[in-house]
Amino acid sequence: MTPLEIGLTLFITLLGGGILFWMIQVDTHFRRYSRDAVAEREVQSARVSLLVDEVSRLSDDCVALLHTQPRLHGLITAHTTITRLEQSLEAGGNRISVREAASDLLVAIRGMLSSHLTDGDFTHPEAEIDEGVLALSARLFDLFDALDLASPHNLGLSSLETRRLGELAHAVGDDSWAESCYREVVERIAPGNLVSMRCLAAISRDGGDLDGEAHWVAEQLSQEPDDEELLRRLSLLHPDTAERNVKRLEALGKATAADHSFLTGLKERIQGEAGDQSLAAVEAALEENPTVEQYLLKARLHRRRNEVPLAIDSVHAGLEMPGGRQYGEAWALLSQLLESDPKKLPEALKAAVHACALEAGGTGLVLLKADLLERSGRSEDALEALETAVEQNPSNAEIRSHLSQSHLYAGRRQEAWEVLEAAPTWSEPQLHIQKGRLLLSDYDANRDAGHSDTDILVKAEGAFRSALDIDRENGLAWLCVARCQRLGGDLGEASISLNRSRRLMDDPLVAAEESLIALDEGRINDAARLIDEADVNERVSLVVPYVKGLVSARRGHHEEALERFGEVLLADPHHVRARLNRITLYLLMDDVQRALDDCDWLLQTYPNLLLAKLRRAEALIQHGIFDEAEGDIKNVLAEQPENEVALTRLGACLLAQGRAEEAFIPLNQAMSLAPDYPEATYQRALLYLELGEVDSALTDFETTTRINHRHLDSLLRIAAIHHERDDLQHAESAWRAVLDVDPENKLARRRIEEVRTTLMETG
Numbered sequence: 001m002t003p004l005e006i007g008l009t010l011f012i013t014l015l016g017g018g019i020l021f022w023m024i025q026v027d028t029h030f031r032r033y034s035r036d037a038v039a040e041r042e043v044q045s046a047r048v049s050l051l052v053d054e055v056s057r058l059s060d061d062c063v064a065l066l067h068t069q070p071r072l073h074g075l076i077t078a079h080t081t082i083t084r085l086e087q088s089l090e091a092g093g094n095r096i097s098v099r100e101a102a103s104d105l106l107v108a109i110r111g112m113l114s115s116h117l118t119d120g121d122f123t124h125p126e127a128e129i130d131e132g133v134l135a136l137s138a139r140l141f142d143l144f145d146a147l148d149l150a151s152p153h154n155l156g157l158s159s160l161e162t163r164r165l166g167e168l169a170h171a172v173g174d175d176s177w178a179e180s181c182y183r184e185v186v187e188r189i190a191p192g193n194l195v196s197m198r199c200l201a202a203i204s205r206d207g208g209d210l211d212g213e214a215h216w217v218a219e220q221l222s223q224e225p226d227d228e229e230l231l232r233r234l235s236l237l238h239p240d241t242a243e244r245n246v247k248r249l250e251a252l253g254k255a256t257a258a259d260h261s262f263l264t265g266l267k268e269r270i271q272g273e274a275g276d277q278s279l280a281a282v283e284a285a286l287e288e289n290p291t292v293e294q295y296l297l298k299a300r301l302h303r304r305r306n307e308v309p310l311a312i313d314s315v316h317a318g319l320e321m322p323g324g325r326q327y328g329e330a331w332a333l334l335s336q337l338l339e340s341d342p343k344k345l346p347e348a349l350k351a352a353v354h355a356c357a358l359e360a361g362g363t364g365l366v367l368l369k370a371d372l373l374e375r376s377g378r379s380e381d382a383l384e385a386l387e388t389a390v391e392q393n394p395s396n397a398e399i400r401s402h403l404s405q406s407h408l409y410a411g412r413r414q415e416a417w418e419v420l421e422a423a424p425t426w427s428e429p430q431l432h433i434q435k436g437r438l439l440l441s442d443y444d445a446n447r448d449a450g451h452s453d454t455d456i457l458v459k460a461e462g463a464f465r466s467a468l469d470i471d472r473e474n475g476l477a478w479l480c481v482a483r484c485q486r487l488g489g490d491l492g493e494a495s496i497s498l499n500r501s502r503r504l505m506d507d508p509l510v511a512a513e514e515s516l517i518a519l520d521e522g523r524i525n526d527a528a529r530l531i532d533e534a535d536v537n538e539r540v541s542l543v544v545p546y547v548k549g550l551v552s553a554r555r556g557h558h559e560e561a562l563e564r565f566g567e568v569l570l571a572d573p574h575h576v577r578a579r580l581n582r583i584t585l586y587l588l589m590d591d592v593q594r595a596l597d598d599c600d601w602l603l604q605t606y607p608n609l610l611l612a613k614l615r616r617a618e619a620l621i622q623h624g625i626f627d628e629a630e631g632d633i634k635n636v637l638a639e640q641p642e643n644e645v646a647l648t649r650l651g652a653c654l655l656a657q658g659r660a661e662e663a664f665i666p667l668n669q670a671m672s673l674a675p676d677y678p679e680a681t682y683q684r685a686l687l688y689l690e691l692g693e694v695d696s697a698l699t700d701f702e703t704t705t706r707i708n709h710r711h712l713d714s715l716l717r718i719a720a721i722h723h724e725r726d727d728l729q730h731a732e733s734a735w736r737a738v739l740d741v742d743p744e745n746k747l748a749r750r751r752i753e754e755v756r757t758t759l760m761e762t763g
Helices: 003-068 071-091 098-113 131-146 159-171 175-189 194-206 210-223 228-237 239-252 257-271 276-288 292-304 308-319 328-338 342-357 362-375 379-392 397-409 413-421 429-448 454-470 475-487 491-504 508-520 524-537 543-555 558-571 576-588 592-605 610-622 626-639 644-656 660-673 678-690 694-707 712-724 728-741 746-762
Strands: none
Touching (some): 131 159, 159 175, 159 194, 175 194, 194 210, 228 239, 292 308, 292 328, 308 328, 328 342, 342 362, 362 397, 379 397, 397 413, 397 429, 413 429, 429 454, 429 475, 454 475, 475 491, 475 508, 491 508, 508 524, 524 543, 543 558, 543 576, 558 576, 576 592, 576 610, 610 626, 610 644, 626 644, 660 678, 712 728, 712 746
16 A cells, blocks of 8 residues: 555544443433433422422411401402503503493402491591502502593492591591592581581691581581580681570580680780780689780780780789699790890790790791801701701601701702702702792802802792692792792882782782892982881891892981891891992992901812902002002903903903003903893093093993993993084083983083073084
C-alpha cells in the first residue's frame, strides 16, 4: 500500500472509533437522564398528592368554618358579587344591564346585612361593626355612586334591612346615603319608625342642620309626647316652643328650677339682653337647688350684661361646689372671662390648662390655651400644646391649620408643609385655605427674591377654590381668592371676590385688601379711607400698618410711611416687604447710609435675596460707589439673565459712570424682555438726553407715560423739554399733566404761571 492509502486507512479507522465512542457516551448520558427523570416524576407525583390532600383538608376546614360561622357565607357572597360588579364596570358600563345590576346589588346587600344583626340604630349601637363588613360597605357605596344610585327606593329591602344599610352608610361616612335609607323607612316603608327618626335627627345635628334636627325631634315627640329629653332638646332647637315644652314638663311633674331658669334666660336672649327677670329666675333656681350649671348660667348672664367681675365671681362660686373643680366648662368660661385682662394672664392660662385637661371648651379652648402660652412668652409650650392636640385628634382641621400657620410664622416652612400634608382627610375647608396660604408664602418668597412664579399663584388660587367647593359661603376663602387675583393683575375679578367676602364676614382685613386694590388702581384717597376703616377694628394684624405705610408713601408723606414700616418691623423684623419699602423711602430721602444698613441686614439674613442686592446697588449708585454697585447688579444677572429690573439698573449705573454707549445694550435688552416696564424706557430717555438726542428722549418719555400715566419724573421731563423749546402750548398742557398727578407740585405751578405770562405778553 502506498503511504497515502495507509494514511487514509488510519484516518478512517480513528474517525470511526471516535464516532463510536461519542455514541456510547450519548447513550450512557441518555440512560442516566431517563433514570433521573423517572425519579423526579415520582417526587413530583408525591408532592402533587400531598398538595391535593392539603387542598382537600383546607376545603373541609372551610366547609366546617362556614357551618360553625354562618355569617361568613353572607360576607363571601357579598364580596364575590361586589367584585363581579366592579369588574363589569371596569370592563365597560354597557356590559351590565340595569336589571342584572339591581339583582346583583340586592344579593350583595343581603349577603352583607345577614352578618350585621342590629336594629340599625347608630345612636345606640348594639355592637361594634366588624371591619370586614365596613370594608365591604365602603366598596358597596362606591358601586352605588358608579351606578348613579342615590337611594334604596327600588332595592326592595325591608324596614330592618334598610335601617341596617343606613347604619353602615353612617359608619363609613356617607351620611347622604344614610339619610336616604332612614327617610325611605319613615316616608314609605314604616312611617313613624322611632329608630329612623332618631337617626335622622342625629344626622341633621352632625351636619349643622338645626331646623332638620328640630323637625325630627318634633316627629319623635308625636310618638312619645312625654319624653323629657326630647322636650328639652326641642326647646333648645326651637326657642318658640320652649314655653309649651316646659308647661308639658310641669304637667308631667318633671319640670325643674333649671327648666324655668332656662326658659327665662332664653326669653332674654331672644330679646337681645339679659334682664333682671332672667337673673331672678337663675338666683331662685340656685336657692332651690344650687348646681354648677346654674352658676355658669348666671355667669353667662352677667357676661352678656358686660358685668365681667360678677361673672367671674359666679364661676368661682360654681368651682367651689362639690365636684365643681372637675367641671371643665367652668374652667373654660373662666379662661375666656380673664384672657382680655393682661394682669390676669397667668390665671387665665391656668384656667385654660384645667379646661383642656378636662376636655372642655372644644377647639376654641385649645387655640385659646396656645394663644395664652404665646402671650406669656412660652412659644415652645404653645407649639407643643398644638402638636399634642393634633396627635390626640388628627382629624381636627382647625387646630392642624393653626399649627401649620404657627410653624410658618416662625419661618419653619418645611414643618408647616409636613403638618398639613399629614392630615388624614381633606374634607374641611380650613386645610385647603392653609395650603393656599403656604403657597402664597412661597410666592411672596420668590417675589422677594426678584421673580414672580405665576404657577405657584395659580396653585394657591386652586387651593382656595377647593375650599369653596366644600363651603361656598366661606368668606375667608373668597378673601384669599381675591388676593391671588390682585397679585395676578386681575383687579376686576378681585373686587368681585372681595364683595362676596364682605357679604359673608365682617373682617377688617377685607377693607385692607380693598385698599391694596385701590392703590394698584391709583385711587390713593380711596385706599386711605379703606385702610383707616380697617384700622378702627383691627389692632393685631401687621397688614394694616403695612398698607397704611404704602398709602403714606404714595401720598409723598415719607416720614409717616417710615413710621408705619418701622412699626411693622418692630413687631416682625423679618417682614421683608416692609424693609424693602423702607429702603426705597430712605433712598428717596437721600438717607443712603440707613438704606445700606437695611440692605446689609437683609443680605446677612437672606443671602440670596436678589431684590436686596438690587436695592443695595441703587444705594451705592446714589452714594457714587459705581464699581461695587455694578458688581452687585452683575451678580443678580448671573442668576437671572432676563431680569428686566436688574438690566435697567445696570444701564442706569453705566450711564452714571458716563458710559452711555455701553448703557444702550442692557436697556434695549430690558425693553425687549418687558415692553411695558416703564423704568427701562425712562432710563433710555435719560440716556438720549445725555447724548443730546432730545427728540428721541422725548419719544421715550412719552412712551413711559403711556405705559404709566402717573410716572411723575417722565411728565416733568416732557414739560421741561417743551418749556425749554418755548413750545408754550404743549408746555402748558404738559405742566397741567404734572399737576393732575401731583397737585402740590410747586415747580409745575410756577412754570404754568410763566407760560401764561408769556402768552399774555405775546398775545
